[in-house]
Amino acid sequence: MTKLQQTKGILFLVGIGPGDHRDMTARAIAVLRNCDIVVGYSRYIDLVQPFIEGKEVISSGMSREIERCSLAIAAACRGKNVALISSGDAGVYGMAGLALQLLSKKKLRDKIVVEVVAGVPVVNAAAARLGAPLMNDYAVISLSDLLTPWEVIVKRLTHAAQSDMVICIYNPRSAGRRRQIREAQAMLLQYREKNTVVGIARNVGREGESVTITTLGGMLRYKIDMLTVLIIGNSTTTLCAGAMLTPRGYKL
Amino acid sequence: MTKLQQTKGILFLVGIGPGDHRDMTARAIAVLRNCDIVVGYSRYIDLVQPFIEGKEVISSGMSREIERCSLAIAAACRGKNVALISSGDAGVYGMAGLALQLLSKKKLRDKIVVEVVAGVPVVNAAAARLGAPLMNDYAVISLSDLLTPWEVIVKRLTHAAQSDMVICIYNPRSAGRRRQIREAQAMLLQYREKNTVVGIARNVGREGESVTITTLGGMLRYKIDMLTVLIIGNSTTTLCAGAMLTPRGYKL
DSSP states (O other): OOOOOEEEEEEEEEEEBBBOOGSSBBHHHHHHHOSSEEEEEEEHHHHTTGTTTTSSSEHHHHHHHHHHHHHHHHHHHHTTTEEEESSBOOTTSHHHHHHHHHHHTOOOOGGEEEEEOOOHHHHHHHHHHHHHHTSSOOEEEEOSSSSSSSHHHHHHHHHHHTTTEEEESSSSOOOBBBHHHHHHHHHHHTTSTTTTTEEESSSTTTTTTTTEEEEOOOOSSSSOTEEEEEEEEOOEEEEEEEEOOOOOOOOO | OOOOOOOOEEEEEOOOEESSSGGGGGHHHHHHOOEEEEEEEEHHHHHHHGGGGEEEEEEOOOTHHHHHHHHHHHHHHHHHHHEEEEEEEESSSSSSHHHHHHHHHHHGGGEEEEEEEEOHHHHHHHHHHHEEESSSEEHHHHHHHHHHOHHHHEEEEHHHHHHHHHEEESOOOOOTHHHHHHHHHHHHHHHTTOEEEEEEEEESSSOOOEEEETTTTTGGGGGOOOEEEEEEOTTTTTEEEEEOOOOOOOOO
């Protein structure tokens, strides 16, 4: 008797971009349209609704990443093609890493096919709305100390500040985490001028999008929350016809 | 007599992603399909050929960015809708900043509409192919000292190395610039172990794509050129079932 060839399930780790469907990649859209099951944080599931109508959906609330990831892996192990979605890029503070870690821990890696589908990171979409603040070297740092000790974050911020790289800040503040952005600002002011150009982008690509250009000294006057990214300019960052610009060294 | 309303030309600064059409955003594809004129480095024009058939194209060779940018601006000032393309994200070592600088210098900013169209940065596409190396804080640094003094680059690398951020390296080596990657490696080895995990991605999303996972000590044994990006892991980066992974602090 011939054994039927078993086709492995595929786990796609999909970055859906910042939120606006036009910023999704063709590959992300195709994966969502063609998969069997979509798994994600309920807010992100809402963002991709037009592409997944009629599909099986597994969604849950904030900070239940491990649960969602385990459910997605289990479905792929049953032979399903599963899209586990993250906002922005699945590889930047998203679900790609957790999925690999869990697959390894559960010794299930060779049971399924895994594909990471890169998306436009939120900070790059924010930069596009602000102008061109990331034209020179930059650091990307999350202020959330839920998964990284605060001392480590401070050390990174301190080095980044001294290096004169542009600094992109994710997760600057949440309802229960209000101190970090104040401490970060105070630390940055030790190395950068008060009038350093700062871009604040909230809800990029989503309802209520707002983009503000201000200064390092003045930035705390604006609304900053979990859906905000900040871009702290380097010493050469300027306002250029209303846009935030970090020039490269072109001789014009 | 009623004066006809003059419609302003639009200059789109379009990131086309790493090269594979599936990694382009829906917005980038739509802009290319609908614009009047496409301007870009000839190699990138080839990459988007299917979307621009029959359109007017202005292309030129490498390092003629200022010329291309000026031609794109001039066309937009004549009322045309112009797509000036960059690979990856137009806002990361791309054309967005130069366009804003030139518009400001020529005092033409209010003559046209400008829109930056973010794309998947090459390094994020590389990360997806390698696994999930950018799940924690990272720095993006170009080794090209054509536009940034080498001392500034070394200072940034040194701080990034000490901060234990993952380090993404653009433009590691060209035909005429071979010393920088050796110096960078020597410097990084002062702060990171020889067996630090390093990902090397060449021609991501293009013909001849290759992806290698090696170590900081061994990385110079592999082919590294202008179409290569390197991702230097932090102290926690590991190999996880054949993939490069920088874990976040989830308790599993």
